[in-house]
């Protein structure tokens with residue numbers, strides 16, 4: 001029965017198939033150049049490599065190439081890069097399509113975006129491959145600052161030559177030309193000492209510790225350029241043990257209106273809104289860290305001691321990234337306490353020190369250091 005039915009209407013069924021096949025494929029055939037390219041899902045290794053070359057601006061001659069990595073770092077950087085790094089944009093766009101990427105590259109909106117994504121000559125095909133590379137990059141992440149393998153190799157080589165020269169000079173005595181030994185010893189010694197010195201300085205790294213923060217917040221922009229007072233944000237520095245890091249509400253006081261920055265566009269400031277809207281505090285990384293067994297109070301130093309922030313923290317208003325400039329060692333605290341003259345006579349805080357006040361009146365002492373008030377007694381700083 002089915003077979004005879006099929007034989008009877010054979011030609012018309014074919015016809016219907018033909019028509020519907022055409023009907024479904026026609027629009028796709030017309031828009032092939034744009035949309036379907038953007039929605040490709042699988043790529044060969046070669047295509048991803050081409051995407052990578054496009055991202056690094058290597059696929060076209062210099063006058064046409066766009067080097068995305070010039071602005072979007074692919075390696076960890078020591079200095080502040082205001083542009084979002086390659087990993088950040090890759091993760092941000094992982095759930096989006098190549099068409100979204102095309103829009104932000106070829107039809108940018110927003111003041112900053114228009115300024116930086118300008119005149120890119122990229123085809124839909126190019127953008128799709130760049131997107132394929134970015135998807136892969138979101139898993140790879142940024143490369144560390146610099147490889148140390150070659151340094152290590154030269155260090156071992158120098159040490160080996162040094163030992164060889166010493167051994168031959170004193171024990172084996174194979175080579176008779178002594179100046180050769182001496183020059184090898186001189187050169188390798190200088191090299192080894194130099195390498196060790198550089199590494200030793202790096203070991204005390206916490207002194208210039210300056211981690212990347214979750215938002216590229218700059219003191220140079222806020223405390224410097226906009227002259228916002230330290231206490232506006234670090235509101236407890238005059239009244240409490242800790243200075244305090246401002247909650248996101250404080251940022252919102254201004255950023256409700258300031259929606260875009262000169263250097264970073266909207267990419268960084270939008271993180272403030274995300275944190276505010278989702279009620280998630282920004283996870284700032286603490287730069288200065290004293291061990292738990294040490295007692296330190298900001299109020300005591302800034303008010304009673306009358307010490308400026310900059311004496312301990314350096315010129316914060318010039319820093320894009322906060323750097324720890326003091327080593328926070330016990331020696332650092334004690335040194336200042338030994339030398340620092342307090343504003344004993346003028347500061348009402350000190351009137352309770354009767355004995356010392358009497359000595360001043362009697363003309364026995366002229367100035368009062370922190371040490372004279374007991375500032376080097378163990379129990380003052382240790383719990």
Ligand code: HEC
Pocket residue numbers: 082215216217218221222226228246247248250251252253254255258260261262263264265268269272
């Ligand atoms: C007293 C006002 C004020 C407060 C408070 C404030 N900002 Fe800003 N911020 C500004 C202004 C003004 C700019 C624009 C500077 C420019 O474009 O030169 C800015 C710019 C920025 C930028 C972009 C910088 C650039 O040039 O691209 C970031 C990021 C930023 N602020 C983060 C924060 C964070 C995080 C907080 C809270 C801890 C905060 N701000 C609190 C006034 C403020």
Ligand code: HEC
Pocket residue numbers: 055066067068069070071072082083084089090092093101104105110112113116117120130263264265266267268
């Ligand atoms: C001259 C520097 C510069 C170059 C070159 C550049 N970008 Fe950007 N890009 C930026 C800046 C700055 C932003 C952030 C702007 C903002 O948020 O207002 C950005 C933002 C982005 C974003 C995030 C957009 C969003 O929706 O927030 C993506 C994705 C991106 N760029 C991809 C690329 C790709 C791919 C290339 C290479 C074809 C490229 N960029 C080249 C500076 C650059």
Ligand code: HEC
Pocket residue numbers: 213217219222223228229230231232233234245246284285286287288289309310313316317321322
């Ligand atoms: C607009 C708000 C704002 C102003 C104004 C401001 N700061 Fe900050 N400060 C912050 C934020 C946010 C952080 C945390 C992120 C960071 O370390 O950069 C911070 C961090 C710091 C730190 C490092 C804290 C740690 O983790 O150990 C020091 C030190 C500091 N500020 C000193 C200053 C001084 C000094 C001034 C005045 C010259 C100042 N700040 C003005 C917002 C501000």
Ligand code: HEC
Pocket residue numbers: 230231234237238241242243244245288289290296298301302307308309310311312313328
């Ligand atoms: C006598 C030195 C000294 C002075 C002056 C000083 N600080 Fe500090 N500051 C420190 C030390 C030490 C720490 C680390 C404290 C800790 O880890 O408990 C610190 C930590 C901080 C922190 C991060 C931790 C916290 O307390 O919230 C901020 C922010 C800060 N200081 C801001 C300021 C500001 C703003 C001023 C000026 C009003 C200032 N400091 C004055 C020594 C000083």
Ligand code: HEC
Pocket residue numbers: 290294295296297300301304305306307311312328329332333334336337340341342370373374375380381
């Ligand atoms: C730049 C100088 C300076 C540095 C650095 C400094 N202090 Fe002080 N400190 C002072 C002055 C000035 C006073 C006097 C204020 C007072 O007597 O209350 C003081 C007072 C104190 C007191 C109270 C002493 C008392 O007699 O009650 C303590 C505790 C203290 N400092 C701890 C520390 C610790 C801990 C550090 C290091 C992490 C430190 N200070 C670093 C200047 C400094």
Ligand code: HEC
Pocket residue numbers: 290291294328329330333334337375376377378379380381382
């Ligand atoms: C002015 C403040 C101050 C005074 C006074 C002080 N200390 Fe300390 N001490 C510190 C600080 C700050 C550290 C943490 C230094 C560090 O981690 O490098 C510390 C660390 C130490 C440590 C641990 C050392 C280590 O390497 O972790 C010992 C032990 C110690 N102090 C003993 C003493 C004794 C004993 C006295 C009295 C003679 C004393 N301290 C007086 C500030 C002080």
